[in-house]
Amino acid sequence: MLIVVLAVALLTAVIPFAAHRARQALYPQKYEDCVRMYAQEYGIDEKYIYAIIRTESGFDPKAESDAGARGLMQITRETFEWIKTKIAPDEQIGFDSLYDPETNIRFGSYFLSFCLERYDGDLSTAAAAYHSGVSKVNELLKQSEYSSDGRTLHTFPYSQMSNYVRKVQKNYEQYCALYS
Template sequence: MRRRILQISAALLVLLAAGIALLTFGHDTVMNTAYPRKYEEYVVYYADKYSLDPLLLYSFIRTESNFDPNAESNVGARGLMQITEQTFDWIKGKIAPEEPLTFDDLYDPETNIRFGSYFVSCCLLRYQDDLSTAAAAYHSGWGTVDALLANPDYSPDGKILTGFPYPQMRRYVQKITDAYTQYCEIYGPAS
């Protein structure tokens, strides 16, 4: 009887160890699938070029298009980082004025990540590296954010938003910050 109890105990320990391993591996697989790092060559290159954390760019891409290079919004924003034609024209004038790029080129992952990375870096630079304020600007535009910064109800210091009065903006900022937190937890801090 004692031998049988030891065999059952040993079998239970093996099953428990296998279950823990499966849960750990399964959790990692699920999280890596939910928070992928697609287009890594372009993301890492342009993150380095514009002094960004690649995990931050993944957060924007995941939030904007869920990694669909052919995504198009109801306002006509295109590609992985959902860039509008007006923003495309502005960025093109800054980083590619002589290149024969058109708005349709935003369906190309490298072009989209290049332009989107530049714009994220501009938003962060303009808003003192505050991710929430920069994300609000990426989503709603600098004019909207600048107007909110002038209102002490949303920005006591006139530099950083502490409140987001528009539900869509608030949800977007929350999605970006949550995605970035998850990416950092899964993949660790930028090296």
């Protein structure tokens, strides 16, 4: 009987730990030094950067979308060129540099911080802008069926945008639960 009690006690302690470790494997914190550094530099929660990376590329630094977005945080050429004027105007880096994890996280984190600041820290609206573009979100903010305050979206009218925002929110919630 004592052996059974000890076995149950051991399993009760081990199973939750193993389940937690398994969930962490699904929601990794790769590129931790870069994420931490740029999260601090741009004033962003690290877990939000991880949620974007997981949603965008699944942590594949060589990922490329049908639209030509590149790297971990999936940045398009147009967005890269705009960000470069803001944070690296004198640096000799090109669009191919986005395959480098540090460069990609640096540029993506800057753009994410820009979106968060522009939309009053609203994670959903910032994610929509990160994915679909600031100009598209700005258009939607003018329409009362999508925004009640003109600053944040309460409805995401396009299925791709809505699915993206939902994935980012789910990933962020998981990162918060696992790493808080």
